[in-house]
Amino acid sequence: MNARRIIALTKKELRKTTREPAVLFLVILFPITVTFVFGLAFGGIGGGGTTSFDVGLLNLDATSPQADWSLAFVDNLTTSDVFVMHAFADNDSGHSALLQGNLDAFIIIPEGFGDSVASYYGSPFDPSAWTNSTIELYVDSGSLMAVSAIPPLVQEALMKAIFGNDAMAIGLPVEIGSPGLVESSTFTQWDFMAPGMFAFASIFLTMIVAQTITGERDEGLLKRLKTTPASSADYMISQTASYMVIAALQVALVLTTSFAIGYRPGTGVAGVVFTFVIAVAFSLVAVGFGLISATLCKSAEAATGVSFIFIMPQMFLGTFMPLGGAAEAISKFVPTKYVTEAITTLFLRGAPITTPVIWINLAIVSLAGLLLVAVGTVLFERYGSH
Amino acid sequence: MSESAITVTNLTKRFDDVTAIENLSLDIGWGELFGVLGPNGAGKSTLVNTLNTLLKPTDGSATVDGHDVEFDPEAVRGVIGVCPQEPAFYRFLTGQENITLMGEMHLVPEAVLKERVRAMVEKIGMEDHINRRAKDYSGGMIRRISMLMALVNDPKIALLDEPTVGMDPNSRRAVWDFIRELKSRGKTVILTTHYMEEAQELCDRVAIIDEGHLIELGSPAELIEKHKAKNLEEVFLNLTGKQLKEAV
Ligand SMILES: Nc1ncnc2c1ncn2[C@@H]1O[C@H](COP(=O)(O)OP(=O)(O)O)[C@@H](O)[C@H]1O
Ligand SMILES: [Mg+2]
Numbered sequence: 001m002n003a004r005r006i007i008a009l010t011k012k013e014l015r016k017t018t019r020e021p022a023v024l025f026l027v028i029l030f031p032i033t034v035t036f037v038f039g040l041a042f043g044g045i046g047g048g049g050t051t052s053f054d055v056g057l058l059n060l061d062a063t064s065p066q067a068d069w070s071l072a073f074v075d076n077l078t079t080s081d082v083f084v085m086h087a088f089a090d091n092d093s094g095h096s097a098l099l100q101g102n103l104d105a106f107i108i109i110p111e112g113f114g115d116s117v118a119s120y121y122g123s124p125f126d127p128s129a130w131t132n133s134t135i136e137l138y139v140d141s142g143s144l145m146a147v148s149a150i151p152p153l154v155q156e157a158l159m160k161a162i163f164g165n166d167a168m169a170i171g172l173p174v175e176i177g178s179p180g181l182v183e184s185s186t187f188t189q190w191d192f193m194a195p196g197m198f199a200f201a202s203i204f205l206t207m208i209v210a211q212t213i214t215g216e217r218d219e220g221l222l223k224r225l226k227t228t229p230a231s232s233a234d235y236m237i238s239q240t241a242s243y244m245v246i247a248a249l250q251v252a253l254v255l256t257t258s259f260a261i262g263y264r265p266g267t268g269v270a271g272v273v274f275t276f277v278i279a280v281a282f283s284l285v286a287v288g289f290g291l292i293s294a295t296l297c298k299s300a301e302a303a304t305g306v307s308f309i310f311i312m313p314q315m316f317l318g319t320f321m322p323l324g325g326a327a328e329a330i331s332k333f334v335p336t337k338y339v340t341e342a343i344t345t346l347f348l349r350g351a352p353i354t355t356p357v358i359w360i361n362l363a364i365v366s367l368a369g370l371l372l373v374a375v376g377t378v379l380f381e382r383y384g385s386h
Numbered sequence: 387m388s389e390s391a392i393t394v395t396n397l398t399k400r401f402d403d404v405t406a407i408e409n410l411s412l413d414i415g416w417g418e419l420f421g422v423l424g425p426n427g428a429g430k431s432t433l434v435n436t437l438n439t440l441l442k443p444t445d446g447s448a449t450v451d452g453h454d455v456e457f458d459p460e461a462v463r464g465v466i467g468v469c470p471q472e473p474a475f476y477r478f479l480t481g482q483e484n485i486t487l488m489g490e491m492h493l494v495p496e497a498v499l500k501e502r503v504r505a506m507v508e509k510i511g512m513e514d515h516i517n518r519r520a521k522d523y524s525g526g527m528i529r530r531i532s533m534l535m536a537l538v539n540d541p542k543i544a545l546l547d548e549p550t551v552g553m554d555p556n557s558r559r560a561v562w563d564f565i566r567e568l569k570s571r572g573k574t575v576i577l578t579t580h581y582m583e584e585a586q587e588l589c590d591r592v593a594i595i596d597e598g599h600l601i602e603l604g605s606p607a608e609l610i611e612k613h614k615a616k617n618l619e620e621v622f623l624n625l626t627g628k629q630l631k632e633a634v
Contacts, residue, residue: 224535228539
């Protein structure tokens with residue numbers, strides 16, 4: 001292993017990035033463009049203009065003797081800045097409005113809602129005496145923003161309706177405080193998506209690595225290097241180092257672009273530095289998958305195709321695509337998920353840098369990266385380099 | 387310094403069902419310009435690729451500068467310069483950058499490297515084109531660049547696999563002059579070719595190989611004399627009953 005060789009090979013790789021138009025596009029122009037377009041489309045400009053949601057409402061308890069409770073709940077929803085309420089007379093019309101995209105959510109207050117609350121106040125400490133009821137909340141699952149923002153806001157309105165503005169006043173042992181939810185009313189959809197952009201940009205490095213290595217193999221360059229004193233460690237380290245540099249550059253590009261169109265992450269310098277670190281760690285994952293793709297493939301074209309086996313799940317399960325159910329469970333095996341989770345924790349939730357979960361995420365990404373590079377190197381040396 | 391620059395002892399190399407080299411022995415002295423002459427498929431590349439450590443012998447052994455190619459490949463790589471038959475180069479780098487990169491792989495000191503690249507480029511007649519991207523070069527330019535990539539470490543032993551194949555006459559002259567100059571500086575050069583005039587023109591000795599076997603060894607003059615032939619082409623014809631080159 002030799003530093004001069006590694007630096008020379010790294011320089012070579014970085015020159016390729018700036019000189020090969022296809023690489024330049026994928027590594028640099030693509031992240032800028034996607035950030036710019038999505039940022040504008042989903043409300044980056046102006047640093048979080050207020051979003052509002054169209055919410056349909058069917059109150060089946062409006063005429064009961066205990067109607068005050070449901071009316072108070074509806075009042076709270078109506079006075080919130082975030083909801084524009086639309087009354088519906090029946091179930092079907094509300095659902096069809098939701099399906100057609102005219103509503104972001106549809107709320108059905110059941111018959112007996114007021115009785116239910118009244119039964120609670122009748123014997124607050126005896127759950128067996130309560131008559132339970134369930135508010136049905138349907139959210140447009142096609143809107144990430146709606147899925148993430150509406151349920152907690154509705155919950156908040158409900159709590160206020162039942163317990164009043166000041167829960168302490170009625171002597172409950174538990175205070176319901178949710179300051180975060182109040183703030184969420186000023187988020188734009190981009191605030192939810194932006195953290196996923198960082199992993200999204202770097203995922204495609206897998207393809208570049210796979211193409212580079214198969215290309216160099218097919219053109220005889222790997223053999224040529226093997227007749228010099230350069231070792232395969234020199235080569236592999238230079239590959240890894242190059243894509244670490246590129247991943248850091250991509251973070252800078254995504255940050256700058258989104259900042260330019262008004263995005264303001266809820267974090268400070270430490271959070272930004274952390275983002276660079278976790279993106280650089282993630283580049284190891286990309287290099288590892290690239291090596292594995294190169295091992296599996298005889299040509300650069302085939303390697304491009306195979307690299308998508310690794311790119312697709314990471315794109316859909318680990319960036320800014322909304323998840324639920326099985327996808328959520330599978331995403332546990334996708335490294336990008338941890339990158340996005342950490343950055344979301346910092347940028348969206350404004351968590352401090354000392355938050356354990358982000359460090360756990362970083363550890364998972366780093367370990368996965370080191371493991372994949374090691375496995376990829378061994379596989380490539382054994383089966384892929386000839 | 388080892389006694390011989392290169393020794394090849396009972397070397398056999400098989401690929402699955404093909405025997406590319408069979409029981410071949412050679413001894414190449416320091417400072418020799420040694421030609422390996424044979425038709426396509428004779429086993430020339432297999433021989434040089436064994437010497438440059440890319441291939442492992444199936445049987446027998448070879449040493450370069452006294453280092454066993456199979457068991458001490460790192461030491462071998464430190465003393466050789468390798469020009470592969472198919473010129474391998476980075477398309478997105480300039481000629482200059484390609485050559486310099488190889489020098490860096492050999493850890494040629496920076497100042498030496500810069501001056502050496504300049505001098506080599508001038509000698510091979512590429513100074514007007516050296517800062518262009520390699521993807522824009524003609525085939526002859528690529529071969530010249532590839533040759534400089536092989537020699538930028540100023541190796542004791544140069545292994546050149548058909549360096550002039552498909553070259554226009556001008557480029558070929560430039561490369562020949564370059565090779566002669568290597569020899570004049572005391573370098574050992576192994577040159578494979580299927581051009582008999584190239585071997586005749588340049589080499590101190592030639593080994594004629596066919597189908598993996600060494601069939602004749604000696605200086606071009608000796609061989610022509612011994613076989614009462616007009617040139618090496620005829621020597622080969624006498625030995626094998628075959629033409630050395632496909633009819634053009
Ligand atoms: N990697 C390989 N796998 C299988 N056969 C090979 C390989 N390399 C060379 N050969 C075979 O070995 C023989 C000698 O090839 P080569 O050394 O390239 O000849 P030359 O360089 O003289 O044209 C040929 O029959 C060729 O097909
Ligand atoms: Mg050959």
